[in-house]
Amino acid sequence: MSAPARKLRVATTSLAGCFGCHMSFLDIDEHLFELVELIEFDRSPLTDIKEVGPCDIGLIEGGVCNAENVHVLRAFRRNCKTLIALGACAVNGGLPAQRNHLPLSECLREVYQFRPGIANGQIPNDPELPLPLDKVRPIHEVVRIDYFLPGCPPSGPAIWKFLTDLIAGRTPRLTGGLLHYD
Amino acid sequence: MHTQPPTPCSALDGILQHHGHRPTELLQILINAQQLEGWLPAPTLTYLAQALRLPRARVEGVAGFYSFLYTRPAGRFRVLFSDNITDRMLGNAELMDALCRKLWIEPGKLSEDGLVSIDATSCTGLCDQGPAMLVNGRAIGQLNHRRINEIAELIRQQRPLAQWPSEYFHIDDNIRRRDALLNLDMKPGAALASAIARGRAGWLAEMQASNLRGRGGAGFATAVKWSSARNAPGEPKVIVCNADEGEPGTFKDRVLLNTYADLVFEGMTLAAWAVGASEGFLYLRGEYSHLLPQLEAVLARRRAEGLLGMRILHEQGFDFDIRIHLGAGAYVCGEESALIESLEGKRGTPRIRPPFPVTCGYLGRPTVVNNVETLAKTCLIALQGGEAFAATGTAQSAGTKLLSISGDCAAPGIYEYPFGVSIARVLEDCGASDTQAVQVGGASGICLAGYEFQRRIAYEDVPTAGAFMIFDGTRDLFEVARSFVHFFAHESCGFCTPCRVGTALLKGFMDKLADGHGAQADLADIDWLDRLLKNASHCGLGSAAPNPVIDTLQKFRPAYERRLVSLDFEPAFDLDAALAEARQLTARDDPGAHLQTHEEGTP
Structure with missing residues (x-):
């Protein structure tokens, strides 16, 4: 692989996801050593950096379920030259989007007011908490997305192939067993 | 809520009897069965499936395919x-x-x-x-x-x-301009007598000399189609007249069938004479079912006159008859292989070609599918000879063309012109002024802007099945294209993914722009979808679906751009409104309970 002149800066985050895609990312195992020769991490669960800065590549796991997700996603879009939807939830909304056919009020009342064992429950309204959107959205419905890497989760080898393509300047293209939607 | 008495089986038995219990008549049986109650209750479908020895799913699949068949109550x-x-x-x-x-x-x-x-x-x-x-x-x-x-x-x-x-x-009928075909006053049987006198080979040679090309839009040489079917193995051969005139803006076949039905049926019989066919179908779109009684009457008269049936005009071995098959609201059945599927009583899903219908069509037999106008034109050739026909029109487009003119003009209706007529001449004749654009060939055709009005109606320049829709300066060409995109999304048969999903996505983008959420990125995505539909679709419906968008994006781009709210990206929905329900539930209205729909500072 022809390495770029400088290390590429990569940020990752999980919005309405389960961190399963990040776990799958770690499944590239010993390739991680090769990877850190080619890239450095910006905001990511691996670095504990809280705010994203200027980056070459952003990887987003999960869909958009609340106002904070929107802010984080927009910050990634502002800072990343290339933004990638990583995994089923980022691509299509995934499991969290199963609430989309229910009114939000029903979901929240069921959880905070009507659940057995709850007395005088109320829907949390602390300004510290981000408000949920009426529907969970795939991230491409909120900002422009450059690439989509499907899978629940995408396998370690798929993520490795995708990233090495991108770093080497090849348009990422997954074929055969690397491309799946489940 | 709709507990109705089950359909009397005796009524269904009568319908089955009338159609000879043939599974190929399934669509016709369903159309008739629906007339009993105005819809097709589940027990009716089950009963028909058992009577025809067809899988229940097959019957329901057909009932669900055609938009004029209802599997739920739809009212009296x-x-x-x-x-x-x-x-x-x-x-x-x-x-x-x-x-x-x-x-x-x-x-x-x-x-x-x-x-x-x-x-x-x-x-x-x-x-x-x-x-x-x-x-x-x-x-x-x-x-x-x-x-x-x-x-x-x-x-x-x-x-x-x-x-x-x-x-x-x-x-x-609104016939505004007549030429060779619409001026023809033929005694039924005259063209047939002339062709029979020439012999089958002589008649086919006459057709070859005429250079007649298909009037359905594709322009395939009719004589080549006929001789391919003639030479193909398999009996009995079939002639199909495609009167599934579904292309938006086209209505010439309705007029031909209303007033010139003898020419059409005689043309089918002329085709049968050339090909050696014995079975004929007129596939009549459901929207034209009002023509059915009079068409049946014409067929009955022609049988009585010896122009259909056994030994036509006393010619030994020339047996041919025509049945009318009704469609039920499916644009895709205008595609010849989908039409044949529908004739066989199935869903109108286009077949993979080759093999082409001329070798493997209706029930696997050699089948000629011709447009209504094409068949009517063959009468002219039989009467006046192929060379006389070839001498009119242009070099590659012999004869005349019926145009169905509608939209912004003083005199909409049917106009017959020799091929080669310019758009400008047509516009002048029909009393159009301040014309901004003309959509020629229907939704799947071509959108012509003012600078192209010197172009000519002919296969070598602007080919058309006949639709000619005029839009004056007050019309918004984006909305024109959007209506066609909705049409294709509705009419996609659902068989192949590029078309089923692609037309729905394209519709989504056009609606996004119409709702005022458009961005430059959407135009790039529309371009990408256009290419995908064109290149990956199974049949012509999908590959033609982006045409209105491709043309208007090229020729009327400002109609799109003025709708864009951003040069980068915009969501198709209002983000702040998406928080409204949560705001109400939590009684919050602090700054954190709001989102700006347009992000500040994005390029």
């Missing part, structure tokens, strides 16, 4: 407003709204008393006398508020359709 009065762009330009939306309000119902829903449903349907071929509607399959044109008021009253009084004023159902 089923009103469908034609929704071509020309109907929209004549104000169909306002009329539909008015009728819905008068009858207290919502579009697409059945009234609570089960009396009436109102919905929209694709172009019904009355563009020159719209806005139009179908009531229980019967066409009514020239709608206006007065007529809508009367119709509302008739429906409220539950007056049967047979008692409605007959002038409602009057449909005009």
Whole structure:
């Protein structure tokens, strides 16, 4: 692989996801050593950096379920030259989007007011908490997305192939067993 | 809520009997069965499946495919407003709204008393006398508020359709310009006698000399098609007349079948003589079912005159007869292999070609599928000779062409011109002024801007099946393209993913722009979808679906760009509004409880 002149800066985050895609990312195992020769991490669960800065590549796991997700996603879009939807939830909304056919009020009342064992429950309204959107959205419905890497989760080898393509300047293209939607 | 007595099996038995218990007649059987109750209840489908020894899923699959077949109650009065762009330009939306309000119902829903449903349907071929509607399959044109008021009253009084004023159902030919074909006054049988006198080979040679090309739009040489079918193995051979005139803006076949049916049937018989076929079908689109009784009468007369049946004109071995097969509201059945599937009583899914119908068509037999106008033209060739025919028109486009003219002009209707006529000449003749664009060839055709009006109607320049829709300076070409995109999304047969999903996505992008959420990125995505539809679709429907968008993006791009709110990206929905429900539930209104829909500082 022809390495770029400088290390590429990569940020990752999980919005309405389960961190399963990040776990799958770690499944590239010993390739991680090769990877850190080619890239450095910006905001990511691996670095504990809280705010994203200027980056070459952003990887987003999960869909958009609340106002904070929107802010984080927009910050990634502002800072990343290339933004990638990583995994089923980022691509299509995934499991969290199963609430989309229910009114939000029903979901929240069921959880905070009507659940057995709850007395005088109320829907949390602390300004510290981000408000949920009426529907969970795939991230491409909120900002422009450059690439989509499907899978629940995408396998370690798929993520490795995708990233090495991108770093080497090849348009990422997954074929055969690397491309799946489940 | 709709517990109705089960359909009497004796009535269904009668229908089955009439169609000889043939599974190939399934669509016709379903159309007839629906007339019993106005829809197809599940027990009816089950009964028919058992009687025809077909899988239940197959019967339900067919019933679910055609938009004029209902598997749910649709009311005693089923009103469908034609929704071509020309109907929209004549104000169909306002009329539909008015009728819905008068009858207290919502579009697409059945009234609570089960009396009436109102919905929209694709172009019904009355563009020159719209806005139009179908009531229980019967066409009514020239709608206006007065007529809508009367119709509302008739429906409220539950007056049967047979008692409605007959002038409602009057449909005009509106022939404005006649040339070789429409001026032809032929005694039935004259063309046939002439062709029989030449012998089968001599007649085919005459057809070859004529250079006649298919009038359905594709322009394939008719004689080549006929001789391929003639030389193909398999008996009995079949002639199909494609009268599934579904292309929005086209209505010439309706006029030919209404007033020149003898020419059409004689053309089919001429084809049978050349090919050696013994079986003929006229595939009549459901929207034209009002023509059925008179067409059956013409067929009966022709049989009595010895022009159909055994030993036609006393010619030993020349046996040919024609049956009429009704469609039920599926644009894709205009594609010849989908049409053949439909003839066989199946869903109208286009076949993979090759093999082409000329070698492997109806029930695997050699089958010629010709357009109505093509077949009518063969009478001219039989009477006047191939060379005389070839001498008219242009080098590659012999003869004349019927144009179905509608939209912004003084005299919409049927115009027959020799091939080679310029767009400008046509516009002048039909009294169009301040013309901004002309859509030639229907939704799947080509959109011509002012600088192209010197182009000519001919296969070598602007080919067309006949639709010619005119848009003056007051029209918004984006909305024209959007209506066609909706049409294709509705009519996609659902068989192949590029078309099924691609037309839906394209519709989503066009609606996003129309709703004021468009961004530059959407135009790039539209370009990408256009290419995907063009290159990956299974049949011509999918590959033609992006045409209106491709043309208008190229020639009327500002109509798109003025709708963009951002040069980068915009969501298709209002983000702040998406938090409204949560705000209400939590009684919050602090800054953190809001999102700016347009992000500040994005390029």
